[in-house]
Amino acid sequence: MVPRMSGRLSSGVPVIGLVGAIGAGKSTVAQELASLGCVISDSDAHARAALADAQIHDAIVQRWGSGVRQSDGTVDRAKVAARIFTGEGAQVERAWLESIVHPFIHECRRAMFASAPPGTRALVIDAPLLIEAGLASECDSILFIDAPRSVRLERLQRTRGWTAEELDRREKSQMPLDQKRSLADHVVVNDGPLGSLRACVARTLDLILEELVRKK
Secondary structure (H helix, E strand, O other), X not given: OOOOOOOOOOOOOOEEEEEEOOOOOHHHHHHHHHHOOEEEEEHHHHHHHHHHOHHHHHHHHHHHOHHHEOOOOOEOHHHHHHHHHOOOOXXXXXXXXXXXXXXXXHHHHHHHHHOOOOOOOEEEEEOOOXXXXXXXXXXXXXXXXEOOHHHHHHHHHHHOOOOHHHHHHHHHOOXXXXXXXXXXXXXXXXXXXHHHHHHHHHHHHHHHHHHHHHHO
């Protein structure tokens, strides 16, 4: 397990880290957790907001040129992905982008959690690179969302137009799935109907909260 400090805020609300395989359905699980009374910090949504921030936008254009913008002047996420996932120097470019985007995401998360309403059952960090970014130490529990590769690839082909090669390339830029899975406290497998997933997520949330109460 990853050594962790308590992620609880002064209000005592526990923090759950949500990780998983690409295409496993983390966003769907996050939506279910929200319906169960959790507050979700969606790092992808925060990252989109970061790219629209004037200072970050200008820094990206200065580094990569105006060709990285769309016709409306906003940053083209597909062109950014090409910069940080393909070609020589992609790892360096990805590290640079993370150095300016991650602080913005952290501030968005801090503000969201600080304004969580009374009765919030848990604060959830939904971040693809939660472990790689060192956020696991801020969580009380980590939940890994899994699904067979064939299921994930079919979803990604349908929703994003990805090829098997694209999935492989993205996965190689992250921590190996077996390692992420081994660092998690709980695993939810999302390979069936939505009703089954809902029931599994509800049971798992109850179990996590019960465990954390016993650890107090």
